[in-house]
Amino acid sequence: MAKKNFLQGIVHEFPKKYETLIILNPDTDESGLNKFIDKIKDIITKNGAEFINFEDWGARKLSYDIKKLNRGKFVLIHFFAKGSFIKELERNLRIWDECIRFQTVVFTKDIESKKEKTEIMEEAVNE
Numbered sequence: 823m824a825k826k827n828f829l830q831g832i833v834h835e836f837p838k839k840y841e842t843l844i845i846l847n848p849d850t851d852e853s854g855l856n857k858f859i860d861k862i863k864d865i866i867t868k869n870g871a872e873f874i875n876f877e878d879w880g881a882r883k884l885s886y887d888i889k890k891l892n893r894g895k896f897v898l899i900h901f902f903a904k905g906s907f908i909k910e911l912e913r914n915l916r917i918w919d920e921c922i923r924f925q926t927v928v929f930t931k932d933i934e935s936k937k938e939k940t941e942i943m944e945e946a947v948n949e
Contacts, residue, residue, distance in 0.1 A: 837872070837902045839929040844915065845894035845922045848881045855895070858920060862899060865914055871903030888922050 846858065859876055866873045879896035888894065903911075908926055915924045 837904055839874075839900065839902055840908065840926055841929065842899045842901075842911065842915075842924055842926040844897045844899065844924045845884070845888070846897060847920045847922060848891065848893040848895050850895050850920050854920065855897070858918070859897070859899075861914075861918075862911075865911060866901050866903070866907075869903070869907045869910055871901050871907050874900040874902065876900070891922065894922055 846855070850858070855878065862876075863873050877898040879898060881893050881895045884892055884894050912924065912926065915921045
């Protein structure tokens with residue numbers, strides 16, 4: 823008799839904090855960047871995720887050429903979402919021509935608390 827895994831059918835979908843770093847074509851102007859951010863916000867809200875903020879890091883030199891480009895415009899986006907949403911976001915990022923590369927990572931409390939502890943320790947040492 824085969825063992826039946828009763829936990830196999832249970833799916834836990836809790837929102838987590840994610841950040842996506844996106845490298846855009848360096849020729850993207852301010853209006854193009856705003857349209858891109860609006861598209862991302864629209865996708866996030868349509869899929870039940872929560873947009874937190876974005877940071878424009880500006881144009882920077884790339885370590886190596888990507889699609890024959892040696893510079894890229896970096897944008898960092900923070901949001902809360904369920905894990906299933908990431909596939910939809912990355913599918914859309916692959917479609918857009920102005921997007922050169924992207925990477926999405928999940929934040930955990932352990933990482934944030936470790937960072938806070940090291941900052942507190944550094945402040946104590948500096949005093």
